[in-house]
Amino acid sequence: MQVKNQKDLVKFLQKLNQPIAKALSNDVAKTVKTVMKDKVKEEVYDVYEPTMYSRTGQLGSEESMKSELINDTTLVVENVRSDGDRNVAEVVASGSGYNFGFEYAGVPRPFTEATREELRNTGAHKAAMYRGLKRQGINLK
Template sequence: MDFNNLTDLMKHLNEQISETLEVDVSKTVRETMKEKIEEEVYSVYPHPSTYQRQREHGGLIDDENIEIKMVGKDTVSVESKRMDDGRNVSEIVETGEGYQYSFPYAGVARPFTEATREELENSGLVEAALYRGLRKKGLDVQK
């Protein structure tokens, strides 16, 4: 691809980065979040007795309940949005506050969002996904 000026080149690069954030990086973040939900939520209380988990069928790790949206052109937001009768189940699980029923983990925070953030900050997964996505688009990027 040829560019006649720096402005057109920058516009093209920014579009490629934005698309890569929305597709490749968000996929990595979502998968990491699902792993952390498994570790922080499901594994610590593996056999609930008062309800049946929906898991990937409407539960916390269902892709439909993990919202991905672009915030501007250079930021992707990935957020667990599991709702039940107008209640944000993700927030209830995250904070431990707002349960309607008593069970061993009512009142106990299971902060999967913070665990996801820490994993992403310490692992280099986001950067690797960005580089991989840009290379897939034909850009020769170096670390």
């Protein structure tokens, strides 16, 4: 489709909503979850070896990561690891809310922010979007 005016541009962009949503749900979500897993390992697991409890590894598992399209062009990926009513992901990231004292109580381990920063620096999410659209026959220059 050749875009000659604003009306053509609007039609063209509306046709892209479904492929964009599909690329976000499949390609971008997977990439963001992979980066988040790496950042949980670096920011949380590699920092120390616990002595007061045994790790479950759930914070770094994809099962604890939820991705959701909030509209056709916006994806939210979050770590929803919880332990009953406690949001474990938030406790670890903020350092606040532990039920016991230990060397990292009160010390933020901001894996979510590290994930955002990694994506900003590498553009991995943009590359995933490009691949996802290309796989659907949409070639971008």
